[in-house]
Amino acid sequence: MMEPGLYHILFISTALFFIGMYGFFTRRNLITMLMSIELILNSVNLNFIAFNKYLWAEKMDGLFFTLFVIAIAAAEAAIGIAIIINLYRSHQSIDVESAEELKY
Amino acid sequence: MMNGSTIIFYLLAALTLTCGLLSVLTRQIFRAAIYVLFALIGIAGIYFWLEYDFIAAVQIVVYVGGIIVLIIFSIFLTQQTGEKLAMPKNDRKLWAALATFCGFALTMLQIYQHNFNTINVDKHAPTVADIGHQMLDINKTGYALPFELISMLLLAALVGCIVIALRIKPEQT
Numbered sequence A: 001m002m003e004p005g006l007y008h009i010l011f012i013s014t015a016l017f018f019i020g021m022y023g024f025f026t027r028r029n030l031i032t033m034l035m036s037i038e039l040i041l042n043s044v045n046l047n048f049i050a051f052n053k054y055l056w057a058e059k060m061d062g063l064f065f066t067l068f069v070i071a072i073a074a075a076e077a078a079i080g081i082a083i084i085i086n087l088y089r090s091h092q093s094i095d096v097e098s099a100e101e102l103k104y
Numbered sequence B: 001m002m003n004g005s006t007i008i009f010y011l012l013a014a015l016t017l018t019c020g021l022l023s024v025l026t027r028q029i030f031r032a033a034i035y036v037l038f039a040l041i042g043i044a045g046i047y048f049w050l051e052y053d054f055i056a057a058v059q060i061v062v063y064v065g066g067i068i069v070l071i072i073f074s075i076f077l078t079q080q081t082g083e084k085l086a087m088p089k090n091d092r093k094l095w096a097a098l099a100t101f102c103g104f105a106l107t108m109l110q111i112y113q114h115n116f117n118t119i120n121v122d123k124h125a126p127t128v129a130d131i132g133h134q135m136l137d138i139n140k141t142g143y144a145l146p147f148e149l150i151s152m153l154l155l156a157a158l159v160g161c162i163v164i165a166l167r168i169k170p171e172q173t
Helices: A006-026 A030-052 A061-091 B003-026 B029-049 B052-077 B090-113 B128-133 B146-163
Strands: none
Touching: A006 A030, A006 B003, A006 B029, A006 B090, A030 A061, A030 B128, A061 B052, A061 B128, A061 B146, B003 B029, B029 B052, B052 B128, B052 B146
16 A cells, blocks of 8 residues: 555545445435535545645645535535425425426 | 554545445435435545645534534434335446446546646645635735625525525415
8 A cells, every 4th residue: 555645535536426426326315315416525625625735735726615615515505405395395205206397 | 664644544535435335325314314424524534634624624514513414404304214215226226337437437547647746845734824814815816705705605595595495374364
């Protein structure tokens, strides 16, 4: 095993991104899909921090982008959960297949 | 040669990836939420390992303390107890695994072919004071405008959440 560096962190973030992608493709429950999205956003944050640390250590731009992504993710989760709870109230289910009125 | 820092890094990486994988594979939604929680804690640990303490603290406060608690509450509000998630169809699982594996292989191939010229300056990680100064700086390298935009966005999201989740009153008579 080598000394961990940029490539190791990029491996982790890529693997986490595609794990979240797999969850997003296979799950049909809205809350678990939201969790997969959180995993994807976290892998992106890890990428920003790794590039900032190993390529531009004298600047802080990646750090700020991470902060803004975290803020937007919090807003997105809050709105998403409000929509999910409203959907549950009107349909008694939070499967994506049960919310298909707009399809036809 | 393995020193302590290397061992800690590999432990954190294993924790993050294992919990992430389990969270998309388990069929009990509450366990999925707990696995996501531990994956996020693992990522916060990696931030600590990289010496970005402020981001690690924000990660724990916002994600672990905020979003996961919100998700757990919404699970309590919407799921019947003891009910397992439906098994995904086999062909869907197969195609999803195939697509994600191909995407993963392609991305890793690109990363390993590219040669990043990593610098090895021993600069101390940015402190909270540095971050605060640059975030509220209105000069060329400052981030005052995105900061204000994020504030507006959070306010809009707050109002939007309240409006969406409001219980509509039954017809007034």
